[in-house]
Amino acid sequence: VCRGAPPPGGEGSGVGEAPPMVGALLRRLGVIQGVALLMLCSSVRGLSVFSSLRAPSLPRAMTRSVLHMSGGQVDAAPDTLHKVIFVLGGPGAGKGTQCAKLVDDFGLVHLSAGELLRKERASGSPDGQLIEEYLRDGRIVPVSISxxxxxxxMDGDAGSCFLVDGFPRNWDNVEGWNELMQDSAEVLCVLFLDCPEEEQERRLLIRGETSGRSDDNLESARKRFKTFHQETMPVVGHYESLGLVRRVPADGMQDEVYAHTRAALLPLLGDPAEEDSGTLRQTTEK
Structure with missing residues (x-):
């Protein structure tokens, strides 16, 4: 079971009434302007802002931090929030391999967006053919499906900490997540596996000899590389600007890469040799 850090200011922080105009403005503003408005509102005596009214691309954790720094108040995140670590990297970067090692080491739950889509495609559902076309062409499947x-x-495994592999892959995914999941899930960080394209291509061609996947071929791989650079890297940059990215060099051997991965997440997850597997170390600001 994962537990997030308690909200600054301790339990029982009050929540004030935010005027409708504040909520409307927050929904229309970007990250920088949203932060500025949150700090301005929280500096006004007697005014608090609901976390649900934060800017669309502003994570819950950052909203709490901004309001705490400026002396404002924010509602505590409920214990029922899903705890999520996004795992991003180009095709062949080793996301599945590293996630499997993290599952064994920390007892996390691995959800691969790609695997979920492939299972849905194979199930014969109405979305199956559409998913097949998107995957074959190296395009990103509509966010509503993913x-x-x-x-x-996640709802079928409540209380767990999830490694969400291969999502969000574009800005539409980010906005969809913030719109539909911000009140039920908290993004703890983004693990980014940084691997040169030449190495990714080599791995994909080797994997394609045995995987049987329709997208594990050179033509599809190059389409996927193009999509990744054009659509996913801006997402990585967005989360990096929020201080949420843990960047790991991923061009080495599996165990070498995992040593970097483990070191990057250890401060957040805690050492499984010292704590219960999968339990987040609770921290309080001094």
């Missing part, structure tokens, strides 16, 4: 599958999987 998010529906992810949410169903």
């Amino acid at each position: 998010l529906g599958l992810l949410r169903q999987a």
Whole structure:
């Protein structure tokens, strides 16, 4: 079971009434402007802002931090929030391999957006053919489908900490997540596996000899690389600007890469040799 850090200011922090105008403005503003408005509102005596009214691309954790720094108040995140670590990297970066090692080491739950989509495709559902076309062409599947599958999987395993592999892959995914999941899930960090394209291509060609996947071929791989650079890297940059990215060099051997991965997440997850597996170390600000 994962536990997030308690909200600054301790339990029982009050929540004030935010005027409708504040909520409307927050929904229309970007990250920088949203932060500025949150700090301005929280500096006004007697005014608090609901976390649900934060800017669309502003994570819950950052909203709490901004309001805490400025002396404002924010509602405590309920214990029922799903705890999520996004795992991003190009095709062949080793996301599945590293997630499997993290599951063994920390007892986390691995959800691969790609695997969920492939299972849905194979199930013969109405979305199956559409998913097949998107995957074959190296395009990103509509967020409504991906998010529906992810949410169903998370709701079926309540109380766990999830490694969400291969999502969000574009800005539409980010906005969809913030719109549909911000009140039921908390993003703890983004693990980014940084691997040169040449190494990714080599791995994909080797994997394609045995995987049987329709997208494990050179033509599809190059389409996926193009999509990754154009659509996913801006997402990584967005989360990096929020201080949420843990960047790991991923061009080495599996165990070498995992040593970097483990070191990057250890401060957040805690050492499984010292704590219960999968339990987040609770921290309080001094």
